[in-house]
Amino acid sequence: MDNRIAFEEIFEQNKRRIHYQIHKLNIQDPHEEFFQEGLIAMWNAYEKYQPDKGPMATYFNxxxxxxxxxxxxxxxxxxxxxxxxxxxxxxxxxDGNHYSLQEKLNQRLEPEQSLPLTDPALWKTLKSQLTERQWKWIYYYIIEGMSYKEIAVTENTTVEAVKSWGKQVRMKLRDPEFREKLGWDDGL
Structure with a gap:
């Protein structure tokens, strides 16, 4: 005869341990995936527990x-x-071979997103009309999502220099003649 307590009782008595560990590790768990993982861990601990090795609570934790x-x-x-x-x-x-990638990106686009941002020809044309530093700002800040400080460290320059590159790009992008050269209409 097995004198062990049923797992349901153990679970009810110890489910707060899972929540405690999730909170202690500062884990965001909106879909309770980590709670499920903790529950599986508790089940495994319950199955493998040996009373002579120490307290069950410590083993669970x-x-x-x-x-x-x-x-x-x-x-x-x-x-x-x-x-x-x-x-x-x-x-x-x-960089170049964009056609299969373009299809993949278009499949993931939400309807409200602007399609020209994924147009390889547009990026190529834009790159050809910017200085090397201006393009670096576009690439790092817009595409990579890096901060000014990260860009400055990467390029071994100052944050002010990076801000200047961005300012130059923004001025160009607002210029109607430059936009026309890129083939951008006013709808963008």
Missing amino acids: FTIRNRLIDRLRKEISYQNIKKKAIKEELTQIT
């Missing part, structure tokens, strides 16, 4: 926390891979 940290690392790794893939796609937009 240890198992849940480590499982959540592992899941968090996987999530961060996935996000980094995703960011890298997006950067690679944006780099391809500015």
Whole structure:
């Protein structure tokens, strides 16, 4: 006869441990994916628990926390891979072979988004009309989403210089003659 308490009772008594660990690790869990991970960890700990090794509560805390940290690392790794893939796609937009990429980008566009921003020909034309530094500002600030400080560090210059590049680009983009040269109509 097994003297162990049913898992349902253990869960009811210890579910706050999962919430505590999620909160302690500062994890945002709107879809309760991390809670589910913690629940699985608790189940595994319940199944593997050996009373002679120490208190069950300590074992639960240890198992849940480590499982959540592992899941968090996987999530961060996935996000980094995703960011890298997006950067690679944006780099391809500015470098050359754009046609298959253009189709993929168009599939992901929301209806309210402006289509010309994903037009490789537009980026190429724009790049040809800007100085090297102005294009760097477009690439780093607009495409990569880097801050002025990050751009300054990357380019080994000052934040003020980077701001100046952006100011020059904005002035050009507001100029009707420049916009006409790019083939932009007033609808953009």
